[in-house]
C-alpha cells in the first residue's frame with residue numbers, strides 16, 4: 001500500500017443531534033450494470049429505469065456504446081411508469097470492434113464486458129485505472145479461452161487485455177476457481193445465453209464469496225427469459241448452467257442500492273436516531289438486505305414499513321462476530337461501527353477484500369488505527385477492539401466504501417478529515433450532499 005495522499009480533505013461533519021431523516025438512496029450498482037448488459041444482449045430494445053448514474057455505471061454504459069449498443073438518456077419523459085422520468089433506453093445492435101473500453105476500477109465492467117466482447121465482430125481492448133491491473137481477472141480470461149475465444153493479455157491473467165471477437169462464441173462447459181471473485185461466474189452467465197452452446201460454469205476451489213450477487217445474476221437472467229440451472233434450486237453444488245437462447249428486452253426498474261444504505265443506517269445506529277430508506281424491497285437478492293440483521297445484532301431496530309425500511313438506533317453500538325463472506329462489500333461500514341462499539345468484534349470470511357478497490361483489510365486497519373483505534377488483520381478478516389478515537393486524516397485509497405466508513409466515524413469523532421471524498425462517486429453520486437441533508441445541514 002502506498003502512503004496516503006493528504007491533500008483534498010473533507011471534514012466529516014459531526015452529528016449535532018440524533019439523526020432523523022428520510023434518505024432516498026440511488027439505484028443499485030450491481031443491478032444497474034447487470035440490467036445494462038442483459039439489455040444490450042437482448043433481442044428487443046429495453047428500458048433501465050431509475051438507474052444508478054455513477055462512475056461505475058457510466059463506464060458500463062459507455063463500454064457498451066463503444067461496442068455499438070445504443071444507451072440513450074431519457075431524463076424528462078413523463079411516461080407515468082415508476083421511475084419513468086429517469087431511464088436509460090437500451091438499443092441492442094450487432095456488437096462491433098475495433099473498440100476500446102475504459103473499465104475504471106469497476107469490477108463489474110472489467111469482468112462482465114470481456115464475455116460480451118467475445119461476441120463482437122472485431123478486437124476490443126480493455127484497460128482501466130492502475131488498480132484494475134492488480135484485480136483478479138484470470139477466471140474470466142482463462143474461461144473465455146477454454147470456451148473458444150482468442151484473447152491477448154500480458155500473461156498475468158489481468159488487464160490490460162484485448163479480446164479478438166469473431167462475432168460469436170462456441171461456449172459449453174468450463175471449470176474455474178471463483179474463490180477470489182463471484183463476478184467471474186456472473187460474467188460468464190450474463191453472456192452465456194448468447195453462446196452457441198450456452199454455458200456451464202463449474203467452480204472448483206475455496207468457497208465462492210458474495211453468493212447473493214450470483215443469485216442476482218440468475219434471477220435477472222430468468223426475468224429476461226433465460227433458462228438457468230443453479231445450485232440453490234436443487235442443482236449440483238457450485239455448478240451453474242445457462243441454456244442458449246434469445247434474451248428479452250425488458251422494462252425494468254432498478255431497486256435502491258441497499259449496500260449504499262449502510263452508512264446512513266449506521267448514522268442512525270451511532271447517534272441513536274432514525275433513518276428511513278424508501279422503496280426498500282420486501283424481497284431482494286441484494287446482499288445489502290442483510291444489513292437489517294447485522295445492524296440489529298449491533299444494537300439497532302429494523303422495521304419494514306409501508307414507507308420503506310425504518311431503522312432506529314439506541315445510541316449504543318454492540319460489538320459483533322460476523323462472517324461477512326457473502327456480503328463483503330458491507331465490511332468497511334461494519335468495521336467503522338465496530339470501532340465505535342461497546343465491545344470487541346471479529347469480522348471473518350473476507351480475505352478476498354485484499355483484492356478489492358484497495359486492500360480493504362490493510363486500509364481499514366491502518367486508517368482506524370491512525371485515529372487511535374485497535375484493529376488487527378487476521379488471516380481472513382479483522383479483529384476490532386474499540387478504543388477512544390481522535391480526529392485526524394483518514395486516507396481512502398480511491399475506495400468509495402473507505403470514504404463512507406470514515407464519514408460514519410466522523411459523526412461522533414470530531415476532526416476526521418477524509419481524503420478524496422469524491423471517490424464516493426464510484427457508486428454514490430454526491431454523497432457529501434446526501435450526508436449533509438441527512439444531518440439537516442444541507
Ligand SMILES: O=C(O)C1=C[C@@H](OP(=O)(O)O)[C@@H](O)[C@H](O)C1
Pocket residue numbers: 029030031107108180181182183186209210213214328329352
Ligand atoms: O457482482 C457484483 O455486482 C458484485 C459482486 C461482489 O464482488 P466479489 O465477489 O468480487 O466480492 C461485490 O463485492 C461487488 O461490490 C459487486
Ligand SMILES: C=C(OP(=O)(O)O)C(=O)O
Pocket residue numbers: 105106107108329356357401427
Ligand atoms: C467490490 C466492490 O466493487 P467492484 O464492483 O468494483 O468489485 C464494491 O463496490 O465494494
